[in-house]
Amino acid sequence: MRNIRRVGVIGGGLMGSGIAEVCARAGRDVAVVESTDAAVDAARQRLEASLKRAESRGRIDSAKEVLQRISVVTEIERVADRQLVIEAIVEDEAAKTDLFRRLDEVVTDPEAILASNTSSIPIMKLAVVTRRPGHVLGIHFFNPVPVLSLVELVPSLMTDPATTERARTFVQDDLGKHAIDCQDRAGFVVNALLIPFILSAIRMLESGFATAVDIDQGLVRGAAHPQGPLALADLIGLDTTKAVAESLYEEFKEPLYAAPPLLARMVEAGLLGRKTGRGFHTYT
Numbered sequence: 001m002r003n004i005r006r007v008g009v010i011g012g013g014l015m016g017s018g019i020a021e022v023c024a025r026a027g028r029d030v031a032v033v034e035s036t037d038a039a040v041d042a043a044r045q046r047l048e049a050s051l052k053r054a055e056s057r058g059r060i061d062s063a064k065e066v067l068q069r070i071s072v073v074t075e076i077e078r079v080a081d082r083q084l085v086i087e088a089i090v091e092d093e094a095a096k097t098d099l100f101r102r103l104d105e106v107v108t109d110p111e112a113i114l115a116s117n118t119s120s121i122p123i124m125k126l127a128v129v130t131r132r133p134g135h136v137l138g139i140h141f142f143n144p145v146p147v148l149s150l151v152e153l154v155p156s157l158m159t160d161p162a163t164t165e166r167a168r169t170f171v172q173d174d175l176g177k178h179a180i181d182c183q184d185r186a187g188f189v190v191n192a193l194l195i196p197f198i199l200s201a202i203r204m205l206e207s208g209f210a211t212a213v214d215i216d217q218g219l220v221r222g223a224a225h226p227q228g229p230l231a232l233a234d235l236i237g238l239d240t241t242k243a244v245a246e247s248l249y250e251e252f253k254e255p256l257y258a259a260p261p262l263l264a265r266m267v268e269a270g271l272l273g274r275k276t277g278r279g280f281h282t283y284t
């Protein structure tokens with residue numbers, strides 16, 4: 001099994017820049033592909049800020065040295081020579097299938113792994129649009145990527161076992177993460193459990209049973225959670241929370257996955273949580 005030295009990351013947003021950072025910190029040459037020049041600048045700034053923070057906290061010797069291993073561009077051809085490409089673009093099935101079709105044309109190494117960081121789209125839907133479904137799998141990181149150690153490995157029914165083992169070796173031995181294995185079902189392990197919990201907290205708030213502050217304090221002080229479910233939804237983003245809930249509902253048709261009206265109204269209002277300054281709590 002060949003070692004993975006050159007990594008491509010498609011999408012340099014919240015997750016893509018985090019994935020690029022951990023790969024570069026592990027000594028890999030990383031090419032990030034973004035959609036516009038403005039998004040390239042934003043991704044570079046995000047990477048620089050995060051690496052400077054890591055340097056000031058003594059977690060890395062030199063932010064500059066790590067940054068030298070990362071290029072951020074708009075040309076997808078830049079990932080042609082990669083041994084692993086991880087997709088982290090918007091959670092939109094049509095956008096992701098288009099991208100996997102394109103990656104299949106662009107990436108030259110027939111042994112290269114094409115991975116998705118999707119939270120809820122079945123990996124099979126991405127695998128079948130390529131001519132190499134055996135080399136496609138889900139590698140699902142958690143936010144913030146440089147901090148949280150978990151990675152869910154999600155082979156589809158068509159993924160070669162050798163591909164999964166190569167991905168496991170990379171995330172565990174090279175990136176120092178902890179991998180768990182999941183079936184190719186919406187939500188995998190963590191979101192399938194976490195999203196109904198968050199939705200229950202929203203229903204509790206919506207029914208007037210308790211305030212947002214008291215619901216969160218209940219779980220922090222009474223169950224030793226690091227943050228309450230409503231604060232966690234604000235951190236994930238209410239739009240993302242709703243999108244993942246909808247994927248889970250579509251897959252299982254269980255009421256516990258149905259997005260409550262309050263969540264839908266808040267997303268329509270643009271109250272998306274931390275990223276917009278207001279969700280269930282306000283952020284200044």
Ligand code: NAD
Binds near residue numbers: 015091117140141
């Ligand atoms: P984001 O909106 O922060 O980033 C997405 C980026 O992709 C944007 O910068 C956008 O410009 C870029 N992009 C869109 N289309 C593109 C294309 N065709 N080519 C290149 N770049 C393109 O989103 P995010 O939170 O980083 O989520 C990305 C993926 O990771 C989603 O699939 C999401 O479900 C998954 N995910 C998110 C979280 C989370 O907590 N936010 C956690 C785990 C997984």
